[in-house]
Amino acid sequence: MSPARTFPGGILLPAHKHASSATPIRTPALPPELFLSLGDATPLVAVGDPVLKGQLLAAAGSDGLPVHAPTSGHVARIEFAPRAEVPGHRAVLIPDGAERWCERTPVNPATRTLPELLAAVRAAGIVGLGGGGFPTDIKLAPTHPIDTLVINGMECEPYITADDRLMREEAGAIVAGMRLAARLLGDPARILVGIEDDKPEAAAAMTAALAVADDPREIVIVVLPSRYPAGGERQLIQLLTGRQVPSGGLPRDVGVVCFNVGTLYALHRALALDEPLLSRIVTIAGGACREPANYRALLGTPVAHLLAASSYQPARCEQLLLGGPMMGIPLDDVQAPVTKTTHCILAATAAELPPARQPQPCIRCGLCADVCPASLLPQQLLRHAVARDHRQLERHHLLDCIDCGACAYVCPSAIPLVDHYRAAKAEVRALRAERGAADQARRRFEAHQARVARQSGERSARHAGLIGTSADHDAPASAPVDAAPVATDLLEQALARAGAATPRRAPLERALSAAENRIAQLETQLAALDATATEAQRNGLRARLEQARLDGDLARQRLLALPAEPSPTPDGNPQ
Amino acid sequence: MGSAEFLTQLPAALATLATLAVLAAAVFGRATHADRDIDIDIDIGIQGLQTAERELAAQIEDLLPQTQCGQCGHPGCRPYARAVAAGEPFNKCPPGGHATIAAIADLLGTPPLALDPEHGREGPKLVAYIREAECIGCTKCLPACPVDAILGAPRQMHTVIAAECTGCDLCVEPCPVDCIEMIPAPVRSALMARDQRPPVAA
Numbered sequence: 001m002s003p004a005r006t007f008p009g010g011i012l013l014p015a016h017k018h019a020s021s022a023t024p025i026r027t028p029a030l031p032p033e034l035f036l037s038l039g040d041a042t043p044l045v046a047v048g049d050p051v052l053k054g055q056l057l058a059a060a061g062s063d064g065l066p067v068h069a070p071t072s073g074h075v076a077r078i079e080f081a082p083r084a085e086v087p088g089h090r091a092v093l094i095p096d097g098a099e100r101w102c103e104r105t106p107v108n109p110a111t112r113t114l115p116e117l118l119a120a121v122r123a124a125g126i127v128g129l130g131g132g133g134f135p136t137d138i139k140l141a142p143t144h145p146i147d148t149l150v151i152n153g154m155e156c157e158p159y160i161t162a163d164d165r166l167m168r169e170e171a172g173a174i175v176a177g178m179r180l181a182a183r184l185l186g187d188p189a190r191i192l193v194g195i196e197d198d199k200p201e202a203a204a205a206m207t208a209a210l211a212v213a214d215d216p217r218e219i220v221i222v223v224l225p226s227r228y229p230a231g232g233e234r235q236l237i238q239l240l241t242g243r244q245v246p247s248g249g250l251p252r253d254v255g256v257v258c259f260n261v262g263t264l265y266a267l268h269r270a271l272a273l274d275e276p277l278l279s280r281i282v283t284i285a286g287g288a289c290r291e292p293a294n295y296r297a298l299l300g301t302p303v304a305h306l307l308a309a310s311s312y313q314p315a316r317c318e319q320l321l322l323g324g325p326m327m328g329i330p331l332d333d334v335q336a337p338v339t340k341t342t343h344c345i346l347a348a349t350a351a352e353l354p355p356a357r358q359p360q361p362c363i364r365c366g367l368c369a370d371v372c373p374a375s376l377l378p379q380q381l382l383r384h385a386v387a388r389d390h391r392q393l394e395r396h397h398l399l400d401c402i403d404c405g406a407c408a409y410v411c412p413s414a415i416p417l418v419d420h421y422r423a424a425k426a427e428v429r430a431l432r433a434e435r436g437a438a439d440q441a442r443r444r445f446e447a448h449q450a451r452v453a454r455q456s457g458e459r460s461a462r463h464a465g466l467i468g469t470s471a472d473h474d475a476p477a478s479a480p481v482d483a484a485p486v487a488t489d490l491l492e493q494a495l496a497r498a499g500a501a502t503p504r505r506a507p508l509e510r511a512l513s514a515a516e517n518r519i520a521q522l523e524t525q526l527a528a529l530d531a532t533a534t535e536a537q538r539n540g541l542r543a544r545l546e547q548a549r550l551d552g553d554l555a556r557q558r559l560l561a562l563p564a565e566p567s568p569t570p571d572g573n574p575q
Numbered sequence: 576m577g578s579a580e581f582l583t584q585l586p587a588a589l590a591t592l593a594t595l596a597v598l599a600a601a602v603f604g605r606a607t608h609a610d611r612d613i614d615i616d617i618d619i620g621i622q623g624l625q626t627a628e629r630e631l632a633a634q635i636e637d638l639l640p641q642t643q644c645g646q647c648g649h650p651g652c653r654p655y656a657r658a659v660a661a662g663e664p665f666n667k668c669p670p671g672g673h674a675t676i677a678a679i680a681d682l683l684g685t686p687p688l689a690l691d692p693e694h695g696r697e698g699p700k701l702v703a704y705i706r707e708a709e710c711i712g713c714t715k716c717l718p719a720c721p722v723d724a725i726l727g728a729p730r731q732m733h734t735v736i737a738a739e740c741t742g743c744d745l746c747v748e749p750c751p752v753d754c755i756e757m758i759p760a761p762v763r764s765a766l767m768a769r770d771q772r773p774p775v776a777a
């Protein structure tokens with residue numbers, strides 16, 4: 001068999017799963033309002049429009065994900081949501097309670113071509129529901145040959161039971177989704193389903209569903225011992241196949257694609273029933289809820305609505321987390337909506353999650369390195385993160401950290417290691433993005449200069465009556481002496497400026513008056529903001545005001561610097 | 576053209592450059608950044624020397640924000656990088672701000688300088704926004720953009736491709752109806768609330 005089927009590190013955690021896994025998935029009452037983040041998707045409905053369940057509300061933006069109406073009703077508002085996880089516009093839908101569907105045209109997926117199926121997955125807006133949130137259609141169109149499809153039914157984080165319940169109740173649909181995924185991936189030779197040993201009912205349900213499906217492929221359900229974070233994508237792949245996803249790489253690099261069971265369920269509903277992704281299973285857990293349970297929650301449902309259905313007692317809640325106890329992040333707005341990646345809301349009592357202790361300096365005990373499933377050196381990472389040494393952080397593979405929190409869990413000095421890494425990762429990504437944008441700007445600037453040089457070369461050749469061959473025209477652009485284009489460009493500009501009859505007074509005066517107008521306008525707007533205005537709105541206006549003032553000052557200075565009379569002396573410095 | 580062909584044409588090209596430099600100096604009436612850049616290139620071209628300086632310039636250029644705004648007094652980031660490699664103070668780039676100054680200081684092994692206020696102040700990243708209803712389609716802003724980020728045609732409404740705009744501000748002045756304004760760039764890589772740094776133990 002293949003190499004060591006285990007992953008490094010990991011910890012044993014108390015599961016706390018029975019409270020929410022005992023009851024069937026509940027369907028909550030319709031909330032009074034649904035909040036749907038639009039990002040940069042293009043809205044296709046206007047305020048006041050009636051909408052049907054499943055209707056397209058906004059065409060996909062840069063993330064490639066369309067927004068659908070989770071139920072029928074009307075669009076009450078389209079508003080700015082500054083407190084959202086990613087601040088941006090959102091549509092507010094008021095349900096009419098009728099749950100009237102838009103027209104669906106289910107087609108037997110077996111009769112459709114792969115491109116048609118992929119387009120349908122994209123149109124349904126399906127993403128990885130295990131928490132990654134990566135668009136599923138991209139994963140389903142792999143660039144590498146795939147020989148193994150891994151199904152993730154591990155759910156290794158304490159308290160969370162959404163996948164457990166889904167496998168127990170919808171195993172048939174999950175298996176159907178699994179077979180669709182396999183077909184889209186070019187029928188990989190084997191399918192491995194990983195389920196932790198604390199979910200025997202789920203494993204039994206899946207086994208039964210597979211027996212019914214009677215698939216000729218090698219499909220194996222592997223029951224694995226509970227060890228956190230065995231449900232991490234890389235960890236599960238290593239456990240099941242012995243293959244290690246390379247640092248900075250993707251599972252497909254080792255011939256594997258991995259899907260969460262919830263994603264497969266959504267895939268089945270999209271392709272067999274023509275239903276876009278409108279809801280997901282959310283675990284409401286923790287000692288501050290009297291009735292922990294799983295909910296089939298419509299996207300956009302305020303978290304508070306689900307908490308209320310579970311008899312949430314705010315007074316007993318020490319920490320309210322979006323996510324589980326290990327990877328969850330504090331949720332300070334209970335009105336925040338359920339999104340495609342919300343799998344758990346944990347309302348933990350002080351006994352369950354005691355308040356964080358005061359962090360102490362690192363004592364270099366090395367416990368964190370022992371438990372890190374990604375074989376990183378957490379204490380080194382901490383040092384570099386605090387020093388903001390991004391080069392060292394990248395060298396120590398910061399981006400391979402999966403945020404599992406095992407290191408912080410064992411740290412005797414109570415250092416919130418993961419919080420440091422999250423911040424550092426965001427910075428490293430921001431820097432990379434900036435660098436990418438700068439390189440792009442440089443390429444465009446060079447192309448611009450080459451074009452200007454070529455055009456001015458053509459022009460002067462025409463003026464001089466010279467016969468220019470195209471090779472001559474290209475010369476400035478491709479010649480290694482790369483300042484040549486700049487020089488011709490500048491010279492031409494300078495000559496044009498010197499020759500111009502009027503100096504540049506008029507545009508400066510225009511710029512000044514425009515800036516003054518803008519200042520006046522913005523000042524009124526700022527003064528008109530009332531108490532409901534958010535800090536972000538206020539800051540946005542202030543920034544624009546400051547910019548307008550700077551523009552005005554600059555124009556004024558440059559006007560003063562101009563000679564009193566139009567004179568042929570040009571302003572040599574490009575501004 | 577092939578490199579052999581280029582070499583035979585090199586003297587002619589350099590002669591042209593030299594003439595241009597003289598002409599430029601005459602037009603500006605004083606030594607400017609433009610002829611200085613040409614000088615540098617002639618030196619490199621003729622002697623094939625100063626490779627170290629050129630190398631350094633390339634490294635410095637990699638640290639610059641590539642806004643191409645000219646606030647440093649040079650026509651773009653590369654000429655500024657060359658000037659810095661040749662010894663000019665490296666505190667003249669407002670878009671890069673303190674981070675860029677620190678990075679260059681690091682590279683040169685010298686202490687960082689404060690940003691020279693002569694050249695502008697460090698501010699939030701901006702993008703140009705054309706109030707499209709007011710745009711008269713004059714095309715005057717098109718040639719001003721160093722990265723060709725404005726889309727338009729005569730008597731057609733123009734628009735800025737926000738993702739390509741470097742926020743250099745050069746298109747604002749040429750617009751005869753002042754319909755271009757600079758607005759804060761949407762913070763795409765914004766640190767989310769969850770990405771805040773925790774306090775460090777003493």
Ligand code: SF4
Nearest residue numbers: 372401402404405407
């Ligand atoms: S949070 Fe990151 S560094 Fe810490 S144990 Fe998990 S993978 Fe390793």
Ligand code: SF4
Nearest residue numbers: 362363365366368411
């Ligand atoms: S577990 Fe905590 S104290 Fe120990 S080495 Fe890691 S960071 Fe330092």
Ligand code: SF4
Nearest residue numbers: 642644645647652668
């Ligand atoms: S000021 Fe900075 S960004 Fe602007 S051209 Fe000069 S080096 Fe480039």
Ligand code: SF4
Nearest residue numbers: 720740741743744746
């Ligand atoms: S659109 Fe305007 S501000 Fe943006 S890069 Fe072009 S000239 Fe500069």
